[in-house]
Amino acid sequence: MSHSTLRRKLAERSFIGLCIAAVALPLIILIVLMVDVGIDSIDRLNWSFLSSYPSRKAEEAGIRPGLVGSVYLIALTAAMALPIGVGAAVYLEEYAKRGWLANLIEINLANLAGVPSIIYGLLGLKLFVRTIGLGRGLLAGACTMALLILPIVILASREALRTVPLSIREGAYALGATRWQTVSQVVLPVAFPGILTGAILSVSRAIGEAAPLIVVGALAYIAFLPDGINSPFTVLPIQIFNWVSRPQREFLDNAAAGIVVLLVTMLLLNGLAIYLRNRLQKRRYW
Amino acid sequence: MPEASADSRQFRQEVTWSSQSCHRSMIDLRNKKEAGIVKNKTNLATGILSLAILVASVSCNKEESALVAIDGSSTVFPITEAVAEEFQKQYKAQVTIGISGSGGGFKKFCQDEIVISNASRPIKPSEVELCRENNVEYIELPVAYDGIAVVAHKQADWIDYITVEELKKLWAPEAQGEITRWNQIRSDWPDEEIHLFGPGVDSGTYDYFTQAIVGEEHSSRGDFTSSENDNVLVQGIASDVQALGFFGLAYYVENRDKLKIVPVDDGNEENGPEPVAPSLETVSNGTYQPLSRPLFIYVNKEATGRMVVQDFISFYFAEGRPLVMEVGYIPLSDQDYELVKQRFDKRIVGSVFGGQGSQVGVTVEELLRRQ
Numbered sequence: 001m002s003h004s005t006l007r008r009k010l011a012e013r014s015f016i017g018l019c020i021a022a023v024a025l026p027l028i029i030l031i032v033l034m035v036d037v038g039i040d041s042i043d044r045l046n047w048s049f050l051s052s053y054p055s056r057k058a059e060e061a062g063i064r065p066g067l068v069g070s071v072y073l074i075a076l077t078a079a080m081a082l083p084i085g086v087g088a089a090v091y092l093e094e095y096a097k098r099g100w101l102a103n104l105i106e107i108n109l110a111n112l113a114g115v116p117s118i119i120y121g122l123l124g125l126k127l128f129v130r131t132i133g134l135g136r137g138l139l140a141g142a143c144t145m146a147l148l149i150l151p152i153v154i155l156a157s158r159e160a161l162r163t164v165p166l167s168i169r170e171g172a173y174a175l176g177a178t179r180w181q182t183v184s185q186v187v188l189p190v191a192f193p194g195i196l197t198g199a200i201l202s203v204s205r206a207i208g209e210a211a212p213l214i215v216v217g218a219l220a221y222i223a224f225l226p227d228g229i230n231s232p233f234t235v236l237p238i239q240i241f242n243w244v245s246r247p248q249r250e251f252l253d254n255a256a257a258g259i260v261v262l263l264v265t266m267l268l269l270n271g272l273a274i275y276l277r278n279r280l281q282k283r284r285y286w
Numbered sequence: 287m288p289e290a291s292a293d294s295r296q297f298r299q300e301v302t303w304s305s306q307s308c309h310r311s312m313i314d315l316r317n318k319k320e321a322g323i324v325k326n327k328t329n330l331a332t333g334i335l336s337l338a339i340l341v342a343s344v345s346c347n348k349e350e351s352a353l354v355a356i357d358g359s360s361t362v363f364p365i366t367e368a369v370a371e372e373f374q375k376q377y378k379a380q381v382t383i384g385i386s387g388s389g390g391g392f393k394k395f396c397q398d399e400i401v402i403s404n405a406s407r408p409i410k411p412s413e414v415e416l417c418r419e420n421n422v423e424y425i426e427l428p429v430a431y432d433g434i435a436v437v438a439h440k441q442a443d444w445i446d447y448i449t450v451e452e453l454k455k456l457w458a459p460e461a462q463g464e465i466t467r468w469n470q471i472r473s474d475w476p477d478e479e480i481h482l483f484g485p486g487v488d489s490g491t492y493d494y495f496t497q498a499i500v501g502e503e504h505s506s507r508g509d510f511t512s513s514e515n516d517n518v519l520v521q522g523i524a525s526d527v528q529a530l531g532f533f534g535l536a537y538y539v540e541n542r543d544k545l546k547i548v549p550v551d552d553g554n555e556e557n558g559p560e561p562v563a564p565s566l567e568t569v570s571n572g573t574y575q576p577l578s579r580p581l582f583i584y585v586n587k588e589a590t591g592r593m594v595v596q597d598f599i600s601f602y603f604a605e606g607r608p609l610v611m612e613v614g615y616i617p618l619s620d621q622d623y624e625l626v627k628q629r630f631d632k633r634i635v636g637s638v639f640g641g642q643g644s645q646v647g648v649t650v651e652e653l654l655r656r657q
Contacts, residue, residue, distance in 0.1 A: 056368035056613055136399070214386055220360075221367045221383035223374055232355075232382045242385065245515045246364065247536040247614055252517070 034263075040256035049257055053223040054239065058250030063258050065222045066239035069138070070207060070265060072226055073235055076142035077149065077206050082199055084146070085153030086188075089195075092154070093161040094183050113151035120148040121212025129216060136217025137230035144216050145209065149202035156198020160191040189280070196277045200270050207266050210237035236262045354598050357384035358391025358404030361490055361534065362581045364613040365430055365606070366404055372609065373601045379594045388490050389413075392584075396422050401589035402598075405582045406432070406490035408639035423587035423635045427599070427626050428650040429606060431616040433535035433564035434495055434577040436548040439527045444468070444475050447549040447561035450576065453499045456482070456530075462507035468528070482510035483519045483531030495532055498576040498646040520545065532577075535564050536614030552576055569616045572649040580650050581615070587635055603627045618650050625654040 044059075052062025096102050124144025134140040164187050172182040188195075210218075219234045220242045226233045236258060243255035356366055363385050370381035386394070388405045395403035396417035408426070409417075417424060436453070438445050452471050455461060468475035485491045487504065492512075497503040513519055516533040523529040524544035538545055549561035557573040568574035583602070589595045603623050610617040618626070638653045639645060 054367070055371055056364065056609070214384070217384065219357075219382045220363060220385040221370060221381070223371070224380055232353075238385075242360075242363075245360065245517065247516065247534070247540040249540060 037256045037259050040253050041260045044253050044257035045260060049254075050261070054221050054242075058243075058246075058248060058254050061243075061251075061254055063236065063239055063261055065225060066234050066236040066258070067261060067265065068225050069218075069222075069233040070235045070237075070262075072138055073142055073145065073213075073233065074203060074207050074269065076138060076229070077145040078199065078203055080142060081146035081149050081153055081202070085150050085202075086157050086195055088150075088154045089157030089161060090183060090188070093158050094179070094187065109151050109154055113155055117148055117209050118211045118215065120144055121215030123147065124212060124216045135230050136232065137228075138226050138233045139229040141213050141216050141218055141233065141235075142229075144212055145206045148209065148212060149206050152202040152205065153198055156201065157191070157195045160194025160198065161187060163194060164190045193277045193281045196273050196280075200273045203269060203273075204266055207235075207269070208237055208262070210235070210241050214238060236265065351592055352378060352380050352594055354379060354381045354402065354595055355400040356382065356402040356404060356583075357386055357394050357400045358402075359388040359406040359490060359581070360385040361406040361432060362404035362429070362583065365581070365610055365615060366402075366583065366602075368609040368613050369598075369602050369606055372605060373598055377594065377597055377601075379598065381598065387488070392416075395424070395584060395586065396420055398422050398586070401586045401592075401595055403584040405584055406579070407493060407644050408582065409584065409637050414637070424637075425585045425587055425590070425630055425633060425635055426637045427583050427585065427603075427630055428580045428618060428622070428653065429583055429602065429626075430581045430610045430618065431569050431578050431650070432491075432581055433569040433574055433616060434491060434498075434532055434579070435535045435538040435564050436530070436532050436550055436577070437523055437538055437545045438530050438548055439523060440544060440546050441527055442529075442546060445530070445546070445548055447551055449551040449561075450499060450553060453550070454501070456480075457496070457506045458500050459505055459507055462509050479528055481526055481529045482507075483522050483529055483533075484510050484512050485516060485519065485533055486512050486514040489514065491532075491534060494579050494644055494646075495577070497644050503644065534614075535569070535616070538564075539614060550574070550577060566611075566616055570619065576646045578616075579644070580648075580653070585630070587633055590630075590633065599630055600627070603630070622650050622654065625651070629654065 049062050050067065051064055052060060053064055055061040092102065092105065096105075121144060124140060124147065128134045128140040128143045129136055134143065168186060168190065169182055172186045177186070213235055217232075218238055219232055220238055222232055222234050240255050240258040240262065243251040243258060246252075354370075356370075363383060366383055370383060373379060374381060383404070384391075384394075384400075388403075388407055391400070391403040391405060392409060392413040393416070394400045396413055397420055403424075409424070436448060448471075456465055456471055465471065466479060467477060468480050469477045471480070484495070484506075492506075493503050496506045500506055510531075511519075511522055513522075516537045519531055519533050520537055520541050523531045524541065530548070538547055547563050549563040551561035552575045554575065557575050562568050562574045564574045564577065569578045572578065585595070585599060590599070603626055607617045607620070607623065617623075
């Protein structure tokens, strides 16, 4: 083996090593965090924790309103943000003319995706709570969250639409399909798994947010469940935040248990989306 | 069609009701629909009617008067939470509590969006103005004391007490970058760096500390480690021998094994010649000065017409004392609770601070006698 081959092999080996390290590092950190949280929460994770309301006594306190509130909020948010976001992406990719307006929208979308969430909270407070008068209920919170994740949904959906080869569209046109038929029956089904990936990412962001919801009016203590879309509510991150900042040690264990519940909820939601994605992926057209 | 629009106008009138007649008008609407008084000639009319009922039911939920909406300081939150928890075991009520901070709470309170505001400081002039604009009259009720503890590392054996003067020298804006070693404050302290810890500058605790020590609210050196979460401060100080910091007394009490409390000497003979450490006793009898402060709730006067709000406040002062202690704060004396209750019963509005914000070194008893 010549000297230069050896060197190239060495370079490749070390690059592979670096890549493995890059994957391992976040995984190790994640595992350490999970184990730490898991140990702290082990005593508190039981059915009564899931089914009880908050309490000043840490051992009696539960996460029920937060859990139910989070699930409702995310369902409402997704129901609003996904159709609008995908619709906007389809328009921008398939219908809109390329030009300064499209560019302007594109730049703004990228910017909006990077705006801190608290700003969306303030916007939601002014727009949905005060101007439109939705009150400080679930609907106002979900509208705010929908705004928050909309740029991510649009950006991800556009990327997904772009991966559909032009030849597929041209094939559809060649068979005499109209633009709408092409988009709805050819392009969207093919892009759908990618769109779902974007939805997973954005919904995962929304479920972990506390700050914008505190501004909009989500509560820290509530001992009943939401009974309508305008009902007062709380979410898991707010409950966790509240417990983390309490002086009593036992509340920190509650917070750890709350984090586990939040993680599991998120995993279940994502699992559902991934399941859907995998099922749809099998129906590829080529 | 004219019929339909006349109907819809009538509904619109009917859906603007006072909260008491809310429930009844909904039933009226339903009955009319069933009895066929409203002629469902067009789909439009039915649609409008259904919409009216929907809107009515949504608004009714909001108006339902078992709701006691509370928001404000996260410092006062644990007390009100404890009271709400017990209250709801005995009364049919829905109490909700938010934590948007004293400032955020007053903002909502003065816009008549909530009925009680948790506050770790008295109302400020700008907030008084906002309340006046919106015709919101408020009753100011002290509910407990909070002591601000000055703490050091368990093994910092040189620090046995600190005077207010020394604290001022240490925390004043001029100290930034200048006072960086222990022996600059007192010469027999070690020639080592001092690491300062304090709550975030948006917190009421920081505001009160700066007012009491530096003499000007919200003014201090900026080169200290700050966190919105007092547990982070506890950990920081517990793991650094050169650390000195301050936060709410409850956080010291829960972490006695890791921290050392630093008694404070205010130089006032009336409070004893010796430096005073914060405790249940010294905070409530007013000798731990100047770092004891009262915590308040503000009640919307108009809302006290509602039975559930009245019951809640009465319950707060009847049952509050043990609850206050349980969540780590210092209760007023029984006598003071009686005075506060009288203040509520007489519906005395306004702030004894004259809307000027915090004052240092006053006890609730003095405040209540001031009216």
